[in-house]
Amino acid sequence: MADVIIAGAGPVGLMLACELRLAGVDVLVLERLAERNGESRAGGLHARSVELLDQRGIADRFLAAGRTGPLAHFSFIPLDIGDLPTRHPYALAIHQSRVERLLEERAIELGVRLRRSAEVIGLRQDGTGVEVQIAGVRGTERLRAGYLVGCDGGRSAVRKLAGIGYPGTPATVTALMGDVKLTDPPPGIVFGAESRREHGSFMIFDSDRPDTHRVITMEFDKVTDRDAPVTLEALRLACIKIAGTDFGMHSPHWLSSFSDAARQADRYREGRVLLAGDAAHIHFPSSGQGMNLGLQDAVNLGWKLAAVARGQATEELLDSYHAERHPATERMLGSIRAQTALWRPGAQTDALREVFGALVEFEDTNRYLGGVCTQLDIRYPVGDGHPALGRRMPDLDIKTPSGQTRAFELLHAARPVLLDFTGRPDLRAALEGWTDRVDLVEAECQDDHWTYPVIGDVPAPAAVLIRPDGHVAWAAPTAPAGSATPETTTAALTSALTRWFGPAQGR
Template identity: 40%
Template structure:
């Protein structure tokens, strides 16, 4: 029996597998597709923007150099502001983004392909002993108090837990009967790679028109369209050259000619989310738990955030060191983040919608985005910098992704988080947390010493997902630290080098 089975071997499932493997769990990934590579995952169709938060996750697990190499990126990722995204086709000006504070290691994010992301994660998962089986379409899931059975034809696979990372049409979600609620479509979107006779008739980049939107990508013939037909055409008919040309002409307001279509797909702006991310021993992550339009490119990043949040919590539950209620904080923390992204997507569709009202709204939003505060707000939203979990603390750092603290000896927080453990950073001169921290040996790494910029903190406790769980003042209180550590890492116990407790009940409670 495996500790955890993951249905879906895309970026979300693979990152979750890496997080669990890093903690010593036995993991089986079941992927429907028989081959890992396809034209839809390779450039240009497979290109995706990784937010600062996602790039930070790769950095803090030691995978960023490999991702940069696989993506063909040279130089420093955070060397300076570049493109920082758009809102409904209105580009954000990098010069107007306020980057005050202590920036993360990859504050500007990066462009990569799904193929590159999955290759890096697959290799890392294999290094950690994760088993990946391809060409295995799961068609039945059963669970009881002891575990879960996933069936694919005549084959049955058993695990203590199962996580559905199998996309927007999730089989796991449907089989378990998760409530999936939200708003219906207003548009059909298209992406195509085609031979266009007169591409100069299409403006480069985003073009909002009275009928919708056209996006002319840098790669010749790579075009996106959004047609406000109520989502009627999506997956209802073949994507013929004649249809795609008719839509492109109508939406662009030109007589552009499409000679040949090499690849094409459609989508809608349906915005749906499950009411909970857990049913017993079955959990959901990524598009299996939430879907929305690709506007703003947040779908992949939202899913990667799910995996990072869930991985260490599920691993601690498997090991028996988790405090009571820890796994329930996955839904509690990530569901509001998903809901906010769905609303962000809906707002962009509202600004684009044809008619007499949307242009006025678009002008108003454009004026706001032209200001420094407006651009910074939008950037912080799409980059993940604005994410804050409610951890019942007034301290401005608690609940946020930790800044990239750097000790005076050159060690960075990213270096310390690479093995997937929590980190206690003690900036105080007399190392007041040294003795209390030994109660969680194997689960929390204690590091002391002054930092280049401690932001006024005397100590900081960082969860394995890089989120600040507690922060103390210049003279940190060891008792307050112990309560925070007990809350997130279970009761004190002696643990072996792999982080598996050999004594203690692990029954601290989350308040």
């Protein structure tokens, strides 16, 4: 019996598996496919996703496999993200297939068990666990785990079997996509505003296979059967209709389709069954958010599920997963719907894009949209008080008794950290009941302000409790003032420790 079974070995399932193994949880990943299919529907990672990898000490692997560039846009209206307050003010162009390969290698390093040719076809849960029925090369089997997480895509079997609703808005766009060979390719990539045409849009750029191009066509106000197979002829005809030529396409490696249907699970948890990634939300790929949203799901859920699975926290902690990720994704779906509307062909949309493009030239507008599209502006509802609460911890340069380091390096083990810049004995005493699961780091930092996207500078706190996902769970004011006495400060710390990391040891 595994502690957790994950259905789906895509980027989200593998990232979640890595997070759980870092916490010592026994994980079994089930994958319907016999081997990685090499398809790359997603093509890049945004700044916050690279930060998540940096927090775990593995960002260099992905940076070496991709290409960085100042690519950020809102419906292909360029955004300047070069001055965002992050060590990674860029997008990383890296195909999904490479992300999967690197995460699978990391998962194996950590001891994750991966079983392919295993499709989830049934589940039944009770008060102590989940029985999962699978079909594969060994026939039909039943496995048991404490929890089951569906990371099995937009048509998630886990979501359907758990009876979780998937409401949203229907499709209005048909998009075809394929990796094909071109005998007469364009001289460069076709990507961005120049790809809009009277009958839709098309994009062409390099794929992750030699001598092969990725071709994408989008036709608005046309909806086809999503179960209909995609053929080379259909992609050719769509490309001819929109671009006037098929560029001599032939020899498809793979073909697929997608739409602008936007749906979100009405709850991310049903008892001991949870959802993440496309199983929890789907949308049009405007500004490339899909894989990035899923990785955020995985890192938000991983440490919480691990704490509950190990008996360190109650199941109420799992409810915070939905409470945090559902509204954050819902907000992003609204942004994506707006970008899709701005992408429609026609004179009225052209005029709207011209006005919107002028607005983006204003620094405040650019900063706001840059924070949204890179997902650096997320603030979870962890409580009121210091403006850093609920936001990602900045990757500060700090000096500890062990030497110079960065804040993100403290998170490599995926453990919570109490980072104290004052050496206060009352904070050390307050932490005593949690030293088995929370690391205390006393450090010096020269920054008297922290800089965040959108909101700008905030006063640096005297101490900060950082969750394993890198978000701030508690912050002490720089100097006690008014009602913020040392006693109330430590009481607030104790409350935060209990809320997020369970009761003190021995209680």
